[in-house]
Amino acid sequence: MALAPKTFKMKSHNNLYQKIVSYNNLLLAYKNARKNKTKKDYVIEFENNLNNNLKSLRTELLLHSYQPKPLKTFILRDPKTRKISKSDFRDRVIYHALINIIEPIFDKIFIYDSYANRKGKGNLFAIKRFDEFKRKVSMNGKIINNKFNDNNFVKGYCLKADIRHYFHEVNHDTLINLIKRKIKDEKVIWLIKKIIKNTSTGGIANIGMPLGNLTSQFFANIYLNELDYFVKYQLKVKYYIRYVDDFVILHFSKEQLEEWKDKINYFLNNNLRLQLHPEKSKIIPLSRGIEFVGFRNFYYFKLLRRRNIKNMESKIQQYKDDKIPKAKIFEIYQGWKAYAKWANTYNLREKIIEKINLSKK
Secondary structure (H helix, E strand, O other): OOOOOOOOOOOOEOOOHHHHOOHHHHHHHHHHHOOOOOOOHHHHHHHHOHHHHHHHHHHHHHOOOOOOOOOEEEEEEOOOEEEEEEOOHHHHHHHHHHHHHHHHHHHOOOOOOEOOOOOOOOHHHHHHHHHHHHHHHOOOOOEEEOOOOOOEEEOOEEEEEEEOOHHHHOEHHHHHHHHHOOEOOHHHHHHHHHHHHOOOOOOOOOEOOOOOOHHHHHHHHHHHHHHHHHHHHHOOOOOEEEEOOEEEEEEOOHHHHHHHHHHHHHHHHHHHOOOEOOOOOEEEEHHHOEEEOOEEEOOOOEEEOHHHHHHHHHHHHHHHOOOOOHHHHHHHHHHHHHHHOOOOOHHHHHHHHHHHHHOOO
16 A cells, blocks of 8 residues: 655554544534524424433443434436435534544644645635646746647647546455554544444445544545555656545656656556446546546636536426525525636526526516
8 A cells, every 4th residue: 555655653542532423523513404494394303402312422422322214215317327325414414523523633644735635725725736736847837839730739738537436446454444543542443444334235234434424534644545656656747636536647748747647556456446437437648638526627717517507406496486585596606606606607697697597577
C-alpha cells in the first residue's frame, strides 16, 4: 500500500470511544442529523422523546448491544440509475456522533486537492482549482497550431478517470486496516465494523458500502487517500484533483498521462482491489472541454451538464403538477441558480425562471 512520506509521522489515537458516546456528542450529532429535515415525521417522532432516545442510544453503545437497523433502498434515476440506501434516523445520529470525533483526525492527513465531503471544500472549490491547473498546463490558454491538421487548439491534456463500481467494490478488511493506522481504540473499531457490515449491496460478503450513507462518504476519502498519496508522492503528479471516485490529472504530455494511467490502474488493482472504469477513463485534449463535477469545462467558458438542466426542468414539472409547493420550487431554483452561475448560463437562468413563472398561469 502507498504510505505517507517517511518524514510524515502517523500519529495514532486511543480512548476515543468515551468521546463518541458522551451525551453532549450524541446531542450534537442529533442536531447535525436533523438539519434541513426538521419537518420530517421521523425527526419529529425522535424529538418528542429526545432525552430518552439519546440515553437509549448511549446505553446500547456502552453495553455494545447497538445494532443498526436494516437499510431501506430505493432507485434514483437522474438520469443515471443508482441504488440509494437510507438509514434509520437513530442510526444517522450514531453516524454523526462517530464522524464528529474521528473526522478531524483523518482530515489532517488528507491531501489538499481532495474536495468531496470535507469542510471548506466542495465541488465549486474543485472547479476553481481545475481552472487554476488548466491555465498552468495550457500556458494561460496559449493557442498553438496542430501539426496534424489546420485547426488551432488549447495546449494540454486531461486524464479524466472514474473508478469502476467504487462503492460496491470497497473491501471491508482493507478499509478497517487503513482506519487502524490512526485509530487504536478497539471499541471504535467495533462500532465502525457494525456500520460497514450493515450494507444493502448484496453479492459478495465483506465487500461494498451503501451509497447515500454519511459514513460511506467519509470512509471513501480514507480508502482513496491511498490513491492520493500514490499519485502525489510516488508518481509525483503536480496537477491532480479528486472528487469521491472521480479524478482528473492535467499535463501537457499525452504520453505521460498514458503512462500514469497504467500505473494508477495497476496500483488500484493490487492495493485497493479496484480498477479504473474502462469506458469512462480517458485522456482528452483540454480544447474539447472536460466534464468534471457537474460542468463541461472549456478554457474560456463553462457549460452545465445536460443532466443538471433536466433535473431542474423535472422539478418545474412537479411544481406544475402540484407535487411541489410554490415556496419549495423557488427554494430549489435559488439553490440551482447559485450553482449554475458558475457556468455561462445567463440566458438559461432567465429561461428557467420564466418557465417557473409561466407554469401556473
